Amino acid sequence: MNLPLTIAMPAEASATPKTYRLLIDGKFVDARDGRTLERNSPGHGFTVSRYAQAGEAEVEAAVTAAHKAFETGPWPRMKAGERAAILLKTADLIEARLEEIARLDVLESGKPIAQARGEIGGAVDIWRYAAALARTLHGETYANLGDAMLGVVLREPIGVVSIITPWNFPFLIVSQKLPFALAAGCTAVVKPSEMTSASTFVLGDILMQAGLPDGVVNILAGLGDDVGAPLVSHPLVEMVSFTGSTRVGKMTMASAANSLKKVSMELGGKNGQIVFPDADLEAAADAAVFGGFFNAGECCNAGSRLIVHEAIADDFLGAVKALTARVTVGDPLDISTKVGAMISSEHLAKVTGYVAAAANDGSSVYSGGKQIASSAGQYLDPTILRGVTEDMAIAREEVFGPVLSVLTFESIEEALRIANNTPYGLSAGVWSASIDTCMSVARNVRSGTVWVNTFMEGYPELPFGGSKQSGLGRELGKRAVEDYTEEKTIQFHRGQRTGWWVG
Numbered sequence: 001m002n003l004p005l006t007i008a009m010p011a012e013a014s015a016t017p018k019t020y021r022l023l024i025d026g027k028f029v030d031a032r033d034g035r036t037l038e039r040n041s042p043g044h045g046f047t048v049s050r051y052a053q054a055g056e057a058e059v060e061a062a063v064t065a066a067h068k069a070f071e072t073g074p075w076p077r078m079k080a081g082e083r084a085a086i087l088l089k090t091a092d093l094i095e096a097r098l099e100e101i102a103r104l105d106v107l108e109s110g111k112p113i114a115q116a117r118g119e120i121g122g123a124v125d126i127w128r129y130a131a132a133l134a135r136t137l138h139g140e141t142y143a144n145l146g147d148a149m150l151g152v153v154l155r156e157p158i159g160v161v162s163i164i165t166p167w168n169f170p171f172l173i174v175s176q177k178l179p180f181a182l183a184a185g186c187t188a189v190v191k192p193s194e195m196t197s198a199s200t201f202v203l204g205d206i207l208m209q210a211g212l213p214d215g216v217v218n219i220l221a222g223l224g225d226d227v228g229a230p231l232v233s234h235p236l237v238e239m240v241s242f243t244g245s246t247r248v249g250k251m252t253m254a255s256a257a258n259s260l261k262k263v264s265m266e267l268g269g270k271n272g273q274i275v276f277p278d279a280d281l282e283a284a285a286d287a288a289v290f291g292g293f294f295n296a297g298e299c300c301n302a303g304s305r306l307i308v309h310e311a312i313a314d315d316f317l318g319a320v321k322a323l324t325a326r327v328t329v330g331d332p333l334d335i336s337t338k339v340g341a342m343i344s345s346e347h348l349a350k351v352t353g354y355v356a357a358a359a360n361d362g363s364s365v366y367s368g369g370k371q372i373a374s375s376a377g378q379y380l381d382p383t384i385l386r387g388v389t390e391d392m393a394i395a396r397e398e399v400f401g402p403v404l405s406v407l408t409f410e411s412i413e414e415a416l417r418i419a420n421n422t423p424y425g426l427s428a429g430v431w432s433a434s435i436d437t438c439m440s441v442a443r444n445v446r447s448g449t450v451w452v453n454t455f456m457e458g459y460p461e462l463p464f465g466g467s468k469q470s471g472l473g474r475e476l477g478k479r480a481v482e483d484y485t486e487e488k489t490i491q492f493h494r495g496q497r498t499g500w501w502v503g
């Protein structure tokens, strides 16, 4: 591709950027020191939003409000059905404002509009699923402890939860956490990425409209060091639910260890799709392109390593290259765009740096590899690298850009060794008509999710999370609400107690 891109300016470009205020204890407020952050649209190059910028004072106020709402407010004490009703209303209101939310995520992140609409629709489904789980959450009873005893295990909300999210799926990721925390009866302080906070503030507005009591959800825009770090170390916070890079995840976990907080970590990935000669190669080629370039490769689940059987490598990669040439890169607001802008010029430089280093290490650029000139934003051609070997950084590290690294294998053992040769373990894909092959890969690959003859599908019913350095714990699935609870054991004794200790 590598042609200059012409990007049409949307109406928002000539309007005053919308300012979002912090949500603390049910009110939208400015930062006490009046500081603000600005977000420039990475695809269009204009200031799209301003947020009040939180600091120490706002973290203290937000955590205090969440703590008060937990200790004395109605939310943890109301019937699950009443909480579920508010979650369902929230889902309806998100659906009604789907276009507005999708557009904000597009303008702030550079992702394509058609994809963003799908993400917000998916988020609506998750809020509804969480409402269902709120009503089925229950503990256990033990009537098998002898005639005089009854054991009851309660599942109580854990308390104040800090929710910290990244920029790549701004609305979807907060929706993988917050509805389940709320369903359990927790209260929360949410910190979205400083680059993509707007849609989370719209969610705050929706939650207040849906009837959420004051202080149950507080939202702070701000930087990781100023807001994220104190939200992790604060003594009144009981749990941290973090999605982001493995680097920051490790720092977060170390800080949470000081007060033994519970942590849930959704971190980076270096996922491989393994393609065997007997696969439906047409479908596998399409999935290879989808896995590599969806969300401009800025995706924890990106199938950034294509592990292809040597016998079919040339023909298969020819098909992948031909499909890649048809991927439309361009204006994120154009309905036909498949790959939009990169999140920032710094990130683009990091990605192109990886491509240059891989070429230096001996791989070759089979397709793409160049930045696409545009005066409006930063765009990168979908890139395929051939001749990548396991020892190269590009084969082991998360690049987080539209870059597909191709490795080849001759036996299933070799394919598995390559797939597992990374510190990450988020997801993997296998393509074969043989149930034996698929099962062998699915059972032996070290990852939280394995897709068999499909790639990157997601359902709220299915748990999601990583093994190895891709994370800790699981989101979604039927236990998603339980994650935000603490078990309490109550032992009831009937009649006079026997077996006294002293007598």
Ligand code: NAD
Binding pocket: 164, 165, 166, 167, 168, 169, 173, 191, 192, 193, 194, 222, 223, 224, 225, 227, 228, 229, 230, 232, 243, 244, 245, 246, 247, 248, 249, 251, 252, 265, 266, 267, 268, 269, 299, 300, 301, 398, 400, 426, 466, 470, 471
């Ligand atoms: P990041 O780690 O830089 O930031 C994530 C969040 O942490 C942001 O809100 C940031 O402000 C905050 N933060 C930064 N420093 C902090 C600190 N010291 N203490 C507490 N919070 C801090 O990640 P990113 O660049 O925003 O997102 C991309 C990363 O997220 C990739 O590695 C990607 O794989 C990962 N990710 C994982 C999943 C998953 O489900 N496994 C999903 C999406 C993204």
